[in-house]
Amino acid sequence: MRVVIGEDSALFRHGLELLLRDAGHDVVAAVADAPALVEAVARETPDIAVVDIRMPPGGDDDGALAAARIRREHPGVAIMLLSQHVETRHTLDLVAAGGFGYLLKDRVLDVDDFLDSLRRVTAGGSALDPEVVAALVAGRRADPLGGLTAREREVLGLMAEGRTNAAIARRLWLTDRTVETHVRSILGKLGLPASDEDHRRVLAVLAYLRVHAGP
CATH class of the missing domain: 1.10.10.10 (Winged helix-like DNA-binding domain superfamily/Winged helix DNA-binding domain)
Structure with missing residues (x-):
């Protein structure tokens, strides 16, 4: 699969690149802020965008907002959100549309499970962290x-x-x-x-x- 990564931590971003390339996937862009992410997706039309929720320039929910924009402008691109903590703003509409995942960053440490989640989301399915599901249910x-x-x-x-x-x-x-x-x-x-x-x-x-x- 062709992947665009949006992650402001250079160490984590580089680690994701190595992990995905070792698994045989094509990382076509890896960027550090939300505007660059939106531009990279428009330019590369990847199969999936792996997005950190909190990214520059605002450092708050810029990644989630970029993901929502990507879904509107490029509905064929699957989205995998990653976050250090559970944050459910802007998430429900993405969940309902399919081709969407939301995992806590700790889950990436289980490499096989993470790669399986990426494949499932790229195929149009979903992959939601249990803590995310609990937060979504509680919020509604x-x-x-x-x-x-x-x-x-x-x-x-x-x-x-x-x-x-x-x-x-x-x-x-x-x-x-x-x-x-x-x-x-x-x-x-x-x-x-x-x-x-x-x-x-x-x-x-x-x-x-x-x-x-x-x-």
């Missing part, structure tokens, strides 16, 4: 269904009853394709990582049940 616990429309809530309620898309379509007098569109929207709005479709439906139903289970 207050009202996880708040972004759903009335119709989407209705569809999710029928999903919670165990009904298939076809059964939901018959119940609501909708076409199968319309129900599929609603289900995709529900999964995206709940920020569920792209993976096996049945698994995502279960997670969506669990979110619904937590809200409606009462005290």
Whole structure:
């Protein structure tokens, strides 16, 4: 795979380059700040961008903002965010789109697992650190269904009853394709990582049940 690295620590950046090249991948650019990262992706059109969340010039969430811009301007480029600590700003939209990973930097030390995560993300899947998943769930616990429309809530309620898309379509007098569109929207709005479709439906139903289970 062709890789662009955005990492302001020279030591860590060089280590990533060596690791990826030793694994047979082509590091087409390795840069130290967010503007250079955006330019490198536009110039090289890599398969994946490996991005540190905190980068110059601001040193805050510049890397995450650059990743969001890359996703908007180059949706075919997969993104792997790396961070020293869990930071979930700007993350949910990227998770929902697929081709996205977010790992703590300590995970890179497990080389085989890290390389497997990169391959999975480049193929359109996801790779989320367990601590990131926990933070995302906690951040949405207050009202996880708040972004759903009335119709989407209705569809999710029928999903919670165990009904298939076809059964939901018959119940609501909708076409199968319309129900599929609603289900995709529900999964995206709940920020569920792209993976096996049945698994995502279960997670969506669990979110619904937590809200409606009462005290």
